[in-house]
C-alpha cells in the first residue's frame with residue numbers, strides 16, 4: 001500500500017507534526033510506502049486567483065470555475081496543483097493531518113481543497129460522489145484539538161464533531177474518496193510550551209495519543225467508512241428518491 005500524508009501545520013515540532021512522524025514510522029514498519037505534502041514547508045499557495053492561469057479563457061474577468069476547466073482542457077494546470085493530484089493518484093490511503101482551527105481545517109488546507117480539487121480534471125457533473133476521480137482510495141483525517149474530549153458531543157461547549165467535519169468529509173466524498181471516521185486527539189494545548197511539557201500527566205496524554213494513532217493505522221480495516229448517499233439514491237434533480 002502507498003500512503004500519502006497531507007501535512008498542514010506551520011510548525012513541524014507541533015503535536016500535529018509528531019502525529020505525522022508517528023504515521024510515517026508506523027506505516028513504513030508495516031511495509032507500506034509513504035509520501036508527504038508539507039504544505040507550509042513547500043510553500044503551497046492556498047489562494048485561488050487569476051495569476052495561477054497562464055492561458056486564460058476569459059482574460060478580462062476571473063472565474064475560478066471557467067479557468068480551472070479551461071486549464072484542464074488545455075493541459076495548462078498550475079504545476080503545484082498537478083503535483084498534488086499526482087501524489088493523490090499514487091496513494092491507496094490519504095491522511096489529512098491538521099489541527100482543528102475554528103472548528104474546521106486551517107485556511108491553508110481549505111485553499112488546498114479549492115485549488116487541488118480542480119474542476120475539469122478531477123471533477124465534472126458526471127464524475128462526482130461515488131463516481132468521483134479518486135474512487136477506490138481511502139482518506140482519514142488525523143486532527144489534534146484543544147478542547148478536552150468531555151467537551152464534545154451532546155451540546156457540549158467544544159461543538160458537534162460530526163457537524164464540524166461534515167463539509168470536509170462530504171467534499172472528500174464528492175471527489176470519490178472512501179471516507180474513514182476521523183482520528184481526534186483531544187485536549188492538545190501548548191504542546192511546545194515548557195510548562196505543560198514539564199507536566200508528567202500531559203506528557204503521558206500525548207504519548208498515549210501517539211500510541212493510539214499508531215494502533216489505529218495498523219487496524220484501519222476495522223473502521224467502517226462514513227456512509228453517504230450515492231447516485232442510485234438520487235432522482236434527476238438530485239433529490240433523494242423516496
Ligand SMILES: Cc1cc2nc3c(=O)[nH]c(=O)nc-3n(C[C@H](O)[C@H](O)[C@H](O)COP(=O)(O)O)c2cc1C
Nearest residue numbers: 014015016099100101102103144145146147188191
Ligand atoms: C487559530 C486557532 C483556532 C483554534 N480553534 C480551535 C477550535 O475550534 N476547537 C478546539 O478545540 N481547539 C482549537 N484550537 C486549538 C488547537 O486545536 C490546538 O492548539 C492544536 O490542536 C494543538 O496541536 P498542535 O501542537 O499540533 O498545534 C485552535 C487553535 C488555533 C491556533
